Amino acid sequence: MHSWTDTLRFAFQPVVNLATGGVTALEVLARPETGDVLAEARRDPDLDGRLAVLALRAATRQSTPLPLHLNVFAGTLADLGGLGPLNEAVRAAGRMPWEVTLDLVPPYTHVPHRALLEAVGALRGQGFRISTDGVGDGDAPLRLLADLSPDLLKLDCSMLAHPAAVRAMRTLCEGSGALLAVEGVETERQYAVALSAGAHLAQGELFAPPARLPAADVYVPPRPPAVLATSRSGPYVREFLRPAALLPVDASAGQVRALLTGSPDVSGVLLVDRCGVPVRSVHRSRFLLTMSGRYGHALYAERPAAKLGDPPRTVGADPTAWEVLDVVAVGGRDRTSDDVAVVDRRGRCVGVVRLADLVRALAESRIEEAAALNPLTRLPGSDAITAEVDRRIVAGRAFTLSWLDVDDFKRVNDSAGFAAGDELIRSVGRALQRAATGSTCVGHIGGDDFLVLADPDGLEQTAAALLDARWSAGGLPVTLSLATVVCAPASVSDHRQAAACLAPLKQAAKAMRGAAWVLGRPGLPGHEVRRGPAVTAVQAG
Incomplete structure (x- = not known):
């Protein structure tokens, strides 16, 4: 019997960090070849929940280590009270719930707000991150946005025609500790406006279009010189988040080596416990040097990688870049290039920051400050x-x-x-x-x-x-x-x-x-x- 899943494909679009120019996550988009399964999903919460599970599995088949953004209608969450099958699928895929951000898609009209807030609270309790999608072009009331307190607020690109409104959304995000993203960016001018208005993240055709395979490279225009620093006291850590390479704390040295050799952009691996709390930090260069030495592979390949790691350096998402430098300054000089793990209020790793990103941003902020004195x-x-x-x-x-x-x-x-x-x-x-x-x-x-x-x-x-x-x-x-x-x-x-x-x-x-x-x-x-x-x-x- 012919099934709608036979003609359903998924595309991947990068979410770009505007401070670092790196890809911080992948949004997984359903692309039906026939019919309109998305319109059906809007009317059928069970179908929408199944689509989220299929999107996760499509990303799992690509073996991408990047965090994922999965779309789900706001009405689906209010109706189902959560997404139990998705939580099970995440675990089965070897992922952590906090590696998955659920993009709440409008409409919100006629959605019971109390039921929606209760469902979001349950998902947060499981570890999922929450994003509100299509803000500015949808029907999300400001009060609901404040009550949802999303981890990420996604603005429609049409709002870039009103920079003051974008800055107002940035202020709203600062008050709740959220990140601000702009979606649908197609031109370098839009990119420059997003930067100057204070957006943290962006996605769109300018960087990379949705594709069947996750993009290996993205285009990021040169940073306009007129963009001012975010804060005199230094930009916040959450603006420089990069995806973390995570493995279980009992992973072998051979597993870590396979991850590092297969991912040349990964500078280190964090070994985490069952709750996602960093336990050990494995630095790329020091680890591979040990493994490549005489008898290194024979000695260590089957042993726990934790023995070749160091205690992790961790910070919350709220400190400034200057405060992270204080963390980096503690300890031996041989660890100054180690990634710093960024953790949430429960101590779970939500990403890493690199020293080079922070130093560059702080240097730019001081140059801008000096010019304004x-x-x-x-x-x-x-x-x-x-x-x-x-x-x-x-x-x-x-x-x-x-x-x-x-x-x-x-x-x-x-x-x-x-x-x-x-x-x-x-x-x-x-x-x-x-x-x-x-x-x-x-x-x-x-x-x-x-x-x-x-x-x-x-x-x-x-x-x-x-x-x-x-x-x-x-x-x-x-x-x-x-x-x-x-x-x-x-x-x-x-x-x-x-x-x-x-x-x-x-x-x-x-x-x-x-x-x-x-x-x-x-x-x-x-x-x-x-x-x-x-x-x-x-x-x-």
Whole structure:
């Protein structure tokens, strides 16, 4: 009897990491030669679940070590409450559930959201990773996206026509620890927009089209020089994930050798326990050198590979690249080239990062930072401060944003000369840097204007060091004015709103004679005068 599976084929499309240029996973796509089995699967949850199992088996036949992305309709999960047969098939294929990402495909209309969330929770409990597919071109409500808290959010390429919307999705992802991917990228211009908007991953015809065999190579355009670093404190580890080569902890040295010789791009193998927790790390060069020595194969081939490994170096997905360098620095110099295993909250390996990727990214970020520094004070400009403001807003942190400037600075330049004025600005900048403690960030936004971003309890000391000091330029006494807006969590939506709240406070401080400090809060009328010739508790707004 003729079966629809006889005409069903599968294609593989790479998912590319934009930070490293490497392939981080393969999406497995059903390609029926006749009929429309996908339309049937949308109406038949059992059929959709069978398609996911067949896609997994198709990838298993290709013997690819890469993590997999499998498509499943959101309605299927809500109806079935999970994918029991897929979990069994993953184990039978010798895979770990966390090597499989389930791409939830729209529509979401008429899908019971509570049932969907319960099914996703059950799949997460089994170890599967979750992605939301087609965001921007589908019908996924923002509230559902937030409730799902996916590991990966896939944007439709049409959203690249609206870079601000892509950046907003990036901010949403940063708040939940997710990665942002763009699918359907076809041109180098789209690639450049995806990069500049902060996407981590991408897939599309530009890199490699879907093919019957997994692509051995992908095309990645040269990185545009205008792309700025993600964060002043360094990019996050999760942006540099590469697939990990995993074997059971009891694997023999012969099995490790076969994996390494068959996969020249693999720099090391992690030996993991039954739960996927790294136990030993086998470095490619050191291992093959031992195995290629005289009697090496005879001595070690049938012995446990763990005896030729080292304790693994592990980090979570949330640290920055700088923090990973601290991990790499611990131990002997002979291990500086070892991959670092990235683990989830349960300690399971979700990928590796390579030192070369981190060093290159950090070097680029410092070059970009240096180009953005004010040449007079060597302090960062407003972009760095406002980006950090947005990060704190997303993280739900309280903060204070202050605007500091020199009173009547034009008179200083006119009377004492521009050289004395420049030296005064440099002196204020140095004082700001000395007074900044903890997570305080200072920036010079031009002329005599400075920004100070601090925790609510970290500003009083900085203000005293600046306002109570005796300032002069060319023998002329000089005073400073400070305006501060105190932002509780959720009191402002972004840095623009914080700056708008700060503007009238600056005007109030400048209207006072001598050193002054005015403080206000978003949404509340009036302001408090902390320093000034006539200090009062609250001035009418």
